[in-house]
Amino acid sequence: MALLKVLLLLLGLGVSVNSAVSLQKRIIGGHNCADTERQYHVRLEGSNGTHTNLCGGSLIGRKWILTADTCWKTERGWTNDAMLKVHPRNARVKFPRIQGDIGLYHPEGWRHDITLLKIQIPVTNVQFAPLPDCSNRPKKDDIVQLAGEGAMTTGPNNEQLSNAVAATQLQCVDMQVVEATHFLPTYGHVFSAKAQNKDVCFGDAGSAAVFNGKMYGVISPGVPRYACESAASIVDVCEYMEWIRATLSEK
Template sequence: MALLKVLLLLLGLGVSVNSAVSLQKRIIGGNYCDKTGRLFHVRLEGMSRSHRILCGGSLIHPNWILTSASCWTSKTGWINVAKLKVHPGTSKPRIPRIKANPVVYASEGSQHDIMLLKLPIEVSDVPLAQLPDCSNRPKIGDTVQLAGEGETNNRQISNAVAATQLQCVDMPVVEATHFLPTYGHVFSAKAQNKDVCYGDYGSAVMFKGKIYGVISPGGTDSECHSPVSIMDVCEYIGWIKTTIGSK
């Protein structure tokens, strides 16, 4: 996970911030994810000749990835790929190119920041993220787990670089589901000295072993922010199940 405040801390201590490795050792609030969990995590990359966008995603069906709509670039000259088996990094990632058009949720002519991507091949050897039990949604004060591969030292979303390992962080929910204009239905999580940043968008927010949220920029692309805006998967569960053909 990423935390912008660590840059100011390191500068104040006179520590060099030129090395990505040195920064990864000083991330505040995050730890390496358990090697047996989050095997469904997907690294999404959009690439052009001069830029690269990094995001996370979750395999929720053998053919479908759930992520943030902010993670897709359809401009001419860009290539979008999905890297499976990036966690825990014990095997070589599989990299299918995403050829199908993304399916973005839309209501009354407005798109929300949640998206499904259909893979060109069916995946049979990666565990799937479990969809939520929406009768038992996280409430204010409940702890959810966020994860991502964003790096602390990269504020440019157009040139994001993946961290060496997937990192997880626990945060309590501080705001219940509400509607955020231009983004959609979100809830929020926040904890002192913990945050997410570029490269973490689209990754799963877990509660009791199930995916209840998708990390979203939540209205700002200028810097890492707190509290974290999370797309509420339960608000879109009907659309998700209809799209992927699940009961």
């Protein structure tokens, strides 16, 4: 399981891959997200004393964060917190980390990789993520924008690194939808997107996939061992809008 960012390992022609070296970890593929966009991005961090977990999320209301289910650790010994207003980094108003007192809500029935976190104290003066117009959801070949703070480096042979340093700026990348919504056990209803030499990484899960300025997806934490090999799986928010609206109105 894993998370998001965007990368391309730039290899010089004729350079062989040495398993003991990471080829200077020169990365391209994504770009710094504009300061005017994605101000609703939330950083989620977990720790059990020996391991850490980095994810993204999206503020969709004064008390609500939408993210991937596996981003909020419920196992014994783990502590979690959420940090708002992490983008842009030069924002004058910073919100403190929110620890504890966060409600956790899942869709009913079998487990899907999407969850709602409820903050006890309402948030003000923060942009909310625009929820989707499900009559115009992304189709095959449409371009969606993914983002996250995941690691921007890979290891030997382009292998993903779960403990790599996170990006210093929120990264955005455009990817093409290659598979329409389908159901995957333990993940739920997902669609897939891919672009040459671009990928999502550990740390990116839970962040938003945007189409036409609206949030249509939550990046799934499934990350292959090697970068840029497989399409990114994205939980389809439209398939869960009835549950989202009901939860926001009832709780």
